[in-house]
């Protein structure tokens with residue numbers, strides 16, 4: 001019976017995940033929308049839709065502070081706990097917050113990618129910090145401008161929002177209530193069977 005309990009506990013652990021949401025309301029530029037962050041093991045899936053960005057690429061970064069008291073200006077610099085230079089998402093030399101660019105087509109920006117450096121858990125969790133969308137393309141540190149290695153020369157901050165908790169605990173992918181319910185039922189069933197047989 002210990003084996004059954006162990007297997008059921010393992011199922012619960014593997015579906016353990018966390019989700020967060022950023023609602024873009026600040027910036028005064030008419031840019032609006034939201035993105036969700038879903039922790040899937042060591043990766044985080046980022047998905048959402050943003051409207052009213054001008055066509056083209058826009059720098060998309062996690063900034064260190066969830067402080068919107070002066071709008072996007074008070075969110076601090078890119079989140080950079082390891083004191084590295086700015087870079088592309090796939091570079092070893094990057095800020096934790098460096099998520100590259102998002103692409104707007106005719107004012108609609110569909111966002112869907114994964115990143116394995118940011119995390120919703122642990123000492124360098126991005127929860128409570130901010131996401132900022134910039135007016136211009138992030139040159140990913142390669143542009144040779146004075147600010148390429150700090151901000152990617154991505155221009156002004158046109159929209160931002162705080163990374164807030166959406167769901168914690170037992171979540172599989174994007175589904176919400178069903179998986180935790182089933183997992184808990186299975187665990188309870190396992191414990192009941194254990195009582196009977198031991």
Ligand SMILES: *[C@@H]1O[C@H](CO)[C@@H](O)[C@H](O)[C@H]1NC(C)=O
Nearest residue numbers: 021023033034035048049050
């Ligand atoms: C997030 O955006 C979607 C459309 O992309 C919308 O249906 C949903 O209501 C938004 N959620 C929030 C909390 O703004």
